[in-house]
Amino acid sequence: MKRLTATNAFRAAFAIVSIAALATALASCGSPSPRKIADRNGMVFGLAIKAGDIYTPETVKIMKSHFNLIVPEDSMKWVNIRPKKDFWNWSDMDAMVDFAEKNRMRIKGHTFLWQDQNGPYVHSLKTREEAVELLTDHITTIMTRYKGRISEYDVANEVFNEDGTLRDTIWYRLIGDDFLDVAFKAARAADPDAKLILCDYNTEYAGTAKGDASYELVKEMKARGVPVDGVAFQLHCMAELPFNEEAIRENIRRFHAMGVSCSFSEVDVRVKLPLDEVNTAQQNNVYERLAAIARTEPGAKSLILWGLSDKGSWIPRAFPGFGSANIFDKDMKKKPAYYALMKGLSGK
Numbered sequence: 001m002k003r004l005t006a007t008n009a010f011r012a013a014f015a016i017v018s019i020a021a022l023a024t025a026l027a028s029c030g031s032p033s034p035r036k037i038a039d040r041n042g043m044v045f046g047l048a049i050k051a052g053d054i055y056t057p058e059t060v061k062i063m064k065s066h067f068n069l070i071v072p073e074d075s076m077k078w079v080n081i082r083p084k085k086d087f088w089n090w091s092d093m094d095a096m097v098d099f100a101e102k103n104r105m106r107i108k109g110h111t112f113l114w115q116d117q118n119g120p121y122v123h124s125l126k127t128r129e130e131a132v133e134l135l136t137d138h139i140t141t142i143m144t145r146y147k148g149r150i151s152e153y154d155v156a157n158e159v160f161n162e163d164g165t166l167r168d169t170i171w172y173r174l175i176g177d178d179f180l181d182v183a184f185k186a187a188r189a190a191d192p193d194a195k196l197i198l199c200d201y202n203t204e205y206a207g208t209a210k211g212d213a214s215y216e217l218v219k220e221m222k223a224r225g226v227p228v229d230g231v232a233f234q235l236h237c238m239a240e241l242p243f244n245e246e247a248i249r250e251n252i253r254r255f256h257a258m259g260v261s262c263s264f265s266e267v268d269v270r271v272k273l274p275l276d277e278v279n280t281a282q283q284n285n286v287y288e289r290l291a292a293i294a295r296t297e298p299g300a301k302s303l304i305l306w307g308l309s310d311k312g313s314w315i316p317r318a319f320p321g322f323g324s325a326n327i328f329d330k331d332m333k334k335k336p337a338y339y340a341l342m343k344g345l346s347g348k
């Protein structure tokens with residue numbers, strides 16, 4: 001038997017360390033990060049974050065390896081960025097923009113023309129002139145500050161009722177039929193390179209009142225020269241509802257045909273609690289199919305998650321009895337939905 005000399009022992013140890021290093025290298029080669037997969041597939045894979053998330057190491061680590069875009073879940077809404085008409089709170093957005101640049105991520109803005117989370121002074125507007133002036137000032141001030149740094153904006157949000165008519169909001173009521181024209185034109189003038197988006201929920205299906213109304217409205221806006229570049233389907237889904245993949249693809253294709261891109265922009269998939277085998281499977285299916293559609297439709301290529309884990313999710317507050325909508329659980333453990341989403345994203 002060969003004697004184990006000091007040199008041999010050193011060689012053996014070196015070999016073991018080398019094999020271990022090689023195995024680690026191979027493992028990381030074999031499984032590129034979700035962010036790399038998205039980059040390779042030419043996709044935006046994004047995450048909505050709260051102001052504190054960029055200071056939370058665990059979240060930051062996941063963000064860096066998974067996503068190539070972030071969007072403020074609340075920090076750019078009027079009530080936060082402009083709590084008083086003459087008082088701007090830039091600190092959260094400035095920090096997020098810096099964070100995104102430092103980590104080579106894109107950043108999306110959300111949102112300007114909306115009925116919720118406005119400053120109280122918005123609701124005391126009285127005339128068309130006042131409304132046009134304030135909205136234009138708001139859009140211009142934010143987009144000028146972040147010109148060339150924020151690549152896309154939800155300029156308007158949730159403008160439709162379920163029957164496809166326009167929602168009665170302060171902006172529509174005071175400004176009138178050209179309320180969207182005012183907002184999108186101000187946005188284009190402030191930053192000509194930013195992508196300008198009309199965002200809503202329940203507009204993802206072709207063949208529904210709201211889905212078809214949104215398509216017709218964007219078509220008309222384009223025909224009269226209003227600068228709208230994209231539509232965003234929020235997709236706060238309910239796992240138990242039927243999922244019509246073909247109607248989503250059909251909708252994306254008709255927008256794509258007129259040069260308007262689509263995005264799945266606030267994705268979460270809630271279940272009626274408790275989570276069980278049946279609704280887990282339904283939830284997995286929605287996550288996987290949405291990612292697969294975004295990967296394979298040239299007119300989409302963008303999927304943004306509305307939060308990472310069930311811990312900070314807005315769902316239990318907004319929809320009592322529902323929850324478990326995200327891909328990490330309350331303890332930041334990956335759920336089956338995580339793997340389903342990754343499968344859709346990678347196609348494997």
Ligand code: XIL
Binds near residue numbers: 157234
């Ligand atoms: C939600 C946020 O997630 C919550 O934190 C906040 O309390 C309310 O707004 N559609 C949108 C988002 O466009 O801005 C909403 O975000 C969810 C519904």
